[in-house]
Amino acid sequence: MDPRVKKIEDLSLNAWPSHQIEYYDGWLLRFSYFYTHRTNCVEQLGASTIPVDEKIQYVEDTYRRWGTPSIFKISPLVDSSFDELLASRHYQIEHSNDNMILDFDSADSSLSAAGSDAASKDLPDGLRLETGMFIPSAWIEALFALKGTTNVMHRQVVPSMYQAIPKETICVDIRDQNKQIIGTGLGILDRDYVGVYAIHVHPDFRRKHLGRKIVSTILSEGQRRGACHAYLQVVSGNEPAAALYRSLGFRRLYTDYFRVLRNI
Secondary structure: OOOHHHHHHHHHHHHOOOOEEEEEOOEEEEEOOOOOOOOOOEEEOOOOOOOHHHHHHHHHHHHHHHOOOEEEEEOOOOOHHHHHHHHHOOOEEEEEEEEEEEEHHHOOOOOOOOOHHHHHOOOOOOOEEEEEOOOOHHHHHHHHHHHOOOOHHHHHHHHHHHHOOOOOEEEEEEEOOOOOEEEEEEEEEEOOEEEEEEEEEOHHHOOOOHHHHHHHHHHHHHHHOOOOEEEEEEEOOOHHHHHHHHHOOOEEEEEEEEEEEOOO
């Protein structure tokens, strides 16, 4: 197995904290009121000493008390026999992701570090790109609006999840002539990688290459701050997004997915 798989899994855990966590006999139980599969699942980090059936039952009981489905993340690091065991217990596959990586020294197109003033020059009239080292509340509110997030609990706990990111960040947004945020992106620096997250553009402003501009800005700034590689996750089957990332030099490294028990 490519050793970068383990590294990307570690970086992803650092990049996207859950609202609450519990460590249980080598398993990390993550709880976020089902905001996303990734932040509301079990990830296997170490060796087990408790019988696996007993552990799965504990997980199911625990998530049931939270009122959310029991979810296990399945990556190439998880033995296929465990995946088969979950299938036999009626866990269904949901939300498959392709994990893509980019090496800056072999990227198809060169990246140049540019400030927001330079980056804004290539935008349509009236739009401006801004970058920062911190994640302001206005950016999170704009992300909620772009994603259509209306769940009251999610709106309450998710800001603290973003503020809990323990790594340096590159916060990017694009604003219209009324200074409203119509595009977002987040870079997360960890070791020699920059992770690309939260790429969203308002439907009225799509097909203007704004997503590409946001991602390119994150990559350029990440490279300027010392990153040699980049990674991201894209939902499997989202070909427009995958095509954008491939055009920037990304390539698929591996796929992960989630096994979900819905009868909570």
